[in-house]
Amino acid sequence: MTSPRQLGIAVAGVGRIGRMHARIIAEQIPQARLAGVYDISADSAQEVADELRVDAAPSIDELLAAPGVDALAICTATNTHSELIIKAAQAGKAVFCEKPLSLSLSAVDDAIAAVDAAGVPFMVGFNRRFDPGHAAVRQAVQSGELGELTIARITSRDPSPPPIEYVRISGGIWVDMLIHDFDMANFIVGSPVVQIWAQGAALIDEGIRAAGDFDTAVAVLTHASGAITTIDASRQAPYGYDQRVEALGTKGMALSDNRRDNNAQVFVEGATRQAPFQHFFLERYTDSYRLEWLAFTDYAQHGGPSPVSGSDGRAPIVMAMAAGLSAKEGRPVRLDEIG
Amino acid sequence: MTSPRQLGIAVAGVGRIGRMHARIIAEQIPQARLAGVYDISADSAQEVADELRVDAAPSIDELLAAPGVDALAICTATNTHSELIIKAAQAGKAVFCEKPLSLSLSAVDDAIAAVDAAGVPFMVGFNRRFDPGHAAVRQAVQSGELGELTIARITSRDPSPPPIEYVRISGGIWVDMLIHDFDMANFIVGSPVVQIWAQGAALIDEGIRAAGDFDTAVAVLTHASGAITTIDASRQAPYGYDQRVEALGTKGMALSDNRRDNNAQVFVEGATRQAPFQHFFLERYTDSYRLEWLAFTDYAQHGGPSPVSGSDGRAPIVMAMAAGLSAKEGRPVRLDEIG
Amino acid sequence: MTSPRQLGIAVAGVGRIGRMHARIIAEQIPQARLAGVYDISADSAQEVADELRVDAAPSIDELLAAPGVDALAICTATNTHSELIIKAAQAGKAVFCEKPLSLSLSAVDDAIAAVDAAGVPFMVGFNRRFDPGHAAVRQAVQSGELGELTIARITSRDPSPPPIEYVRISGGIWVDMLIHDFDMANFIVGSPVVQIWAQGAALIDEGIRAAGDFDTAVAVLTHASGAITTIDASRQAPYGYDQRVEALGTKGMALSDNRRDNNAQVFVEGATRQAPFQHFFLERYTDSYRLEWLAFTDYAQHGGPSPVSGSDGRAPIVMAMAAGLSAKEGRPVRLDEIG
């Protein structure tokens, strides 16, 4: 059933996210096909391989060398990203890498340099750019109908804190959670950030406080254009995943609101009741993940600018570092302090 | 403080509705002034007169003869409407009359004839035409952007049944309650109704059933244009006054939705909660009553077609009669059977 | 990869709907697996078989005899449904059949009798029952929090008329389109319909008018409980697929509203703009189709009452016949006139 026109994508790392990507590639992208999987746990790899009827490779090298592999999706632990990007680029494969590219800027730069040297397609997995609502806000900005942007507003709240073991290795709320929002600010406003004011608090979870991290975070971004973005983020929103994006310009405003589990309303004496927001990212961003793979496939097959380039992937890492420094030192931090 | 440019409006009948009209005229219509009140209960008349600092007349004749009375607002019992319209018209006053004009078609025709003969301004109190939401639906229809209308839908539900004493003298649900919806169908669709299918049920209130009336009613109107209107009405909506109007055409659709007590939402685990709809007509139609008086004043002062003419007031009475007959006999009734 | 616990489902008829079902079974139902396909067009069958990596059977008999076939999904032309149900039942297979079961009541009764005699699981494809919003309305009714139902309201509007060739063989708007709404009335109200008033009009499409069919239809259903359902349907809603369900009871109201392509809003001077409703049933009812197959698989594997039984499938056919008669003769029709 392999079509000569289908892009063969191998997936490295089949934890929760990698497995989701593998299923989407196998089942929902007509122009692509799953070309193999690899995981540090051979059992996990075999399980996914069985489910999706592909081969599990015993190593990354063998995965890259397998027949029909045109592209590599890197969904492994963050500290392996840079090395795998370089390896895949040198093997001439198109590369998709989950965010964040790395917690080390030099590793990021090495990876980007390798991709540039090899001239292979490269895309970073900021899936929220493909959310139809968020993309419609971006489109309204780009169309000019909002005029010049003055204020953007991003709300980002998970339903509940992750396990404390995860928090400890996460790199902290700025790089683990707000990195998505920093990318969204860049995506929506379209002007680089020059300064960040950030402050955090641990008001919800004792474990997070004990780990020296925050569960509540606010950032104010100053863009080169003069526009200002405010971000508020929380590790806990008991009413459901809360992901809103808003852009105010001199001529109008656009916002992307949440979706609910269903569109029923119940009206009883004294109140109207609606279903809660979709629970978490797997529900809310279902469409965005599928559209992300359609975009990657189209880009790998037909060229053009990367939908989310290496520098798009690098910028939010610098911003996360600046935010962390601002929150630590209680002062605004200019991005050119970081690199 | 009387301005020569202000229209002097006297109010006959200061029960709940008449008192509301008197207050609006006295306080909210810069181009008008309250010129006196009358009520069959002299105490009621005096109470309103004291509150609003005008004179209470001892009779309709003395009210009409009082200085500064340019117009009469008739808010008395339905069976007195026709006589008062005739009296006011013959006195050369502009006339505003609450709905329904009468329960007798011949009385309606006599009143309209008197108004026509006197050449005085005449307007019927179908206030819902002035609701900004409903009016926006009408405007969308009239603008042509919906194309040719095919279906209209009207929902009309009171929060709770009136006292059974009121029900007994109300003339029945068709004339007491749906008369507003019949007028709305005419207002929105803009094509006369030629046939009605109506059916009612008494599912809520034992007293209403015992009185031989309905608390639940549905009607299907066939317009001359071919468009079909469905109406559903209930004497009881425990979640608040429910007044929705909708028009579907070959190019688009417009709807007028309810408003809530406030626009706050509370999101807790498992549900979102909103405030209920505005309680009843005094809350929901606050704007429409004010706009109705602005329209009447402007019409009485500057002429032009009546915002709600005599024939506009007559049509829903015929429709209510047809609906009553349809519900009684279990067959569709053509309006030309009625008159 | 075949799991002993997976239900093997073969699909007969792989036109638009059958192909969609085949894909859902193959890709989205972990407890099921696609066990083969058949179509009157061998090319179509082979194409779907290739895409989903199963075998195409040259005949229904061979499909039923193929290894691993536990159930048959019947998605062929309506006039073949009854025969295939009987054949599958006699072969001891669980049976899923698309709506309508047949346009002949005796054929429906023969099919139900065969299923009963064989004692096999049988479910009719009224997918809208599985829409999360509509199901939440049903749940609110069943929970008792709405009190006793008095009025239900169903709006059902397709984006644009089907090709006239389809209209001519469709059986007419009552059986082709409103059959879904008749089922929804039964599902929501939960009390059998005893009488129908129906009227149609051809206001949109000259071809439909010429074919003697309607593009605009209204029906009023009287339930045994006394509750009344109004249905309005149109072959054309230029603003998107419009599917709304509403239930009013003595204690409250519930409604299921449409979903939009995305949840972005754009605010410019004078207006706020939102994305249109989801385009058509493939978008709107994506969830319901998946949940329908989960329900069928669970029922076929673990027994219990059918999620949509033979009598559930028969009732809307009788209602469609009654509606057609009512519209033709201009009188209300009791269902016991039909059978």
Added chain:
Amino acid sequence: MTSPRQLGIAVAGVGRIGRMHARIIAEQIPQARLAGVYDISADSAQEVADELRVDAAPSIDELLAAPGVDALAICTATNTHSELIIKAAQAGKAVFCEKPLSLSLSAVDDAIAAVDAAGVPFMVGFNRRFDPGHAAVRQAVQSGELGELTIARITSRDPSPPPIEYVRISGGIWVDMLIHDFDMANFIVGSPVVQIWAQGAALIDEGIRAAGDFDTAVAVLTHASGAITTIDASRQAPYGYDQRVEALGTKGMALSDNRRDNNAQVFVEGATRQAPFQHFFLERYTDSYRLEWLAFTDYAQHGGPSPVSGSDGRAPIVMAMAAGLSAKEGRPVRLDEIG
């Protein structure tokens, strides 16, 4: 018509806001009556006096000495507030004063001391506290159903910039515009603010930039409880007055959204269109002004804690000063730096 139970309220200053207050007192507060007016422009005073049928006093002293004056509403220029508060308090009158109390903290303190010494009722005109939506958010917080607050969010956008003459004497965006939002933060969160980060930009209006003021402003407030409030404000929102308030706690979230001119929606191919938000504060805060006067009247007549006390009025002035300093110096400012 003067009732012995009615509170006689005189209004000093009948510019736009004072005139609105006078009308509300005269027409919409049954427990109060307008007892006279004064304005620095005798013509303005007479005009309002004529319209509302009261006397215009030639001076504040004569206004305070007029018969039936129980309370004084101070709506004059900000720099006269303190002196008038002291004068009215010493005359034993209940005092209502528009915001801000003063631009001088010592003047504020003098006024509060005079009120305390006289023991008269005193209330500051932060009307937004009485907006039904915002009050419902506060109520949700106070009820405990949101748990402990972690983040509050306030959006405050005027439809268009005021005349540049007004901007020049306004005291700047922090004290002129955000003072309402600072009060709202205190009202909603209920924990004093200890630190402010503020930054502004002039992105919209050249005149505002030339005047050294901002048209775009963001502030991050740190409350003593640890909760964080973000405020974003703009002098221009071409889509209508935008006033939203939101509170996130450990158990839930509440938000107060805007209202529209009407609740109609128009659905055409490709988009749904709604009416814009209510235009400006006179439309949006109609209810809040009336409820404010009901609260003041009830408080002046029956005692209890002030609905908006002197210290409630003082706090946002300190916050505005801190915000101005933060924006000027590019550093967070602790409120105890100010006083």
